Amino acid sequence: MEALGRTRWALAEGYIPPGSHGPHPQMLSHETLCLLNTSDQDADVRIIIFFSDRDPVGPYRVTVAARRTKHLRINDLADPAPVPIDTDYACVVESSIPIVVQQTRLDSRQAENALFSTVAFPA
């Protein structure tokens, strides 16, 4: 299958809730970038994180293998620096080939979890 999607995506909403209820890792409050690479080539992906009060951080680099999806928890990003919890952020995702990007958050600060997901904006 050909490479579906776009090579650049943006999300203006980003926030890792502080605190969680329920078993880890499933019910840990988290935010996930879901990346889909439908093509026969690996996708080299660069993520830039924007903040409200400091310079952007990145790029974070990940590879999405050919014909695979990767559901990447923002919580797990480490290099060049972890993304702080309880902090407003936004992100831009750039890829060497077209991919599809969708954002999901699970917020378990309260006893029952809350959930959203939205397709990112193809920038």
Add this chain to the structure above:
Amino acid sequence: MEALGRTRWALAEGYIPPGSHGPHPQMLSHETLCLLNTSDQDADVRIIIFFSDRDPVGPYRVTVAARRTKHLRINDLADPAPVPIDTDYACVVESSIPIVVQQTRLDSRQAENALFSTVAFPA
């Protein structure tokens, strides 16, 4: 009415939560592809499921009759193979004529359900 929408759609987020609370089938944790065919012809739809660590599976074939909607639970797909629960996936939906695709998840792993829905990406 003419055929509205597109012939190819993608969703990078996919996950069937393991475990449920509440009466079945309504409160069973599930993920649904909502398909709308506004035209006067049946739509032959093919769904490909992508994973993080194995080759894609499919096509799953469904028909959306003329001037009908079909809300298809991923949980119910069986041929060529069920979609495993508690497993990250993504999907591409291809149709013989333009349709509209929207994704919904109900997560009842905790006592109170969580819900999201998003229009798929027209790839």
Add this chain to the structure above:
Amino acid sequence: MEALGRTRWALAEGYIPPGSHGPHPQMLSHETLCLLNTSDQDADVRIIIFFSDRDPVGPYRVTVAARRTKHLRINDLADPAPVPIDTDYACVVESSIPIVVQQTRLDSRQAENALFSTVAFPA
């Protein structure tokens, strides 16, 4: 301001949950079409409801006044026929001038409400 948006929109997901918890009308399980008319002319809107197992019903007709928003509960549609609860549906929204359409559902079948909202697909 000019008329922003599109004249035709589609949503493949539609479902009015049966049963509710909490005070009415706010916590009544419902699905809402949010319509925004930014222009200086009234918008004549027609809504067609599609089902999985019967012919489409409509048009339902509503007016969105110039420079106004209307948040229309599907539960409240009556002419030509109420939209049944606990039934899969989808819809197409057509307008005499460009408008913006967004869908929201509040599901209070369980003690705590669940919520989603998504911008409709500009068909």
Add this chain to the structure above:
Amino acid sequence: MEALGRTRWALAEGYIPPGSHGPHPQMLSHETLCLLNTSDQDADVRIIIFFSDRDPVGPYRVTVAARRTKHLRINDLADPAPVPIDTDYACVVESSIPIVVQQTRLDSRQAENALFSTVAFPA
């Protein structure tokens, strides 16, 4: 990085839930416009709020600094007038340079919070 996004966005859904459970300000029921400015220039942003039964109010003016995101709670808008709670509204966001806009609502009227987020419509 260049200015990503668009200079005009619309959201037909808007509602600040009355009443909240949990600690403030995090669990206060709120609606947020998330704005991302990826460029090297500040973005001058104007927000117009539309209602169902009265004339639009605005513009509300905010600046999103170069290479920053701003997560703006509608609850906090004050000039020219606060946005009333428990009232249907919609909004248009205009910017001097391209930005990305996403809407998020946290509804804590009940003991457990509900959450949605959606990318706005690029009008």
